[in-house]
Amino acid sequence: EDQVTQSPEALRLQEGESSSLNCSYTVSGLRGLFWYRQDPGKGPEFLFTLYSAGEEKEKERLKATLTKKESFLHITAPKPEDSATYLCAVQEQSGNLIFGKGTKLSVKP
């Protein structure tokens, strides 16, 4: 069965303290891997799409990387406004998206 596992479930950082979130997956025929950010009471906000192992994408303080079995979302020098739940999703060959349960990030000033 295709699965997506995110770790840790929750992460508390001090402002400026860099860290990484992990998304590991088992899926046959990966079409793409997506990262989203979700703030409380809102829908997920698209961040990145990665298609092949070795691919990297950056946006402000965020950098996403992809290997054959996992993806990392690295946050450099986070700020309090980066606090949110970060969701990873993989797209099967059928086109269906399977989401992980997310990592809740809290950044304290």
Add this chain to the structure above:
Amino acid sequence: KAGVTQTPRYLIKTRGQQVTLSCSPISGHRSVSWYQQTPGQGLQFLFEYFSETQRNKGNFPGRFSGRQFSNSRSEMNVSTLELGDSALYLCASSLRAANTEAFFGQGTRLTVV
């Protein structure tokens, strides 16, 4: 450019009733997908519509159904509501099929009592 609009934002229904949720995608987007989000299960894919045709369906009972109109607006219907259907229902739109770079609405919070 307007985003994805979902109505209503909040809804309270009684067990056994049915409910219809609405989603207006971003202008020009032809694909609309629906998701259920709960604290225990996270985000789960319900179905995707593209050009008025259901392309994919997740693992949900037949009580969950949907449709898409010629203007790409979509509705989702849940019949014979159960307490476990209480969730945030999210709609996402994208230019092409298969959920590439989908943009989500704010969701409809459904509470079944």
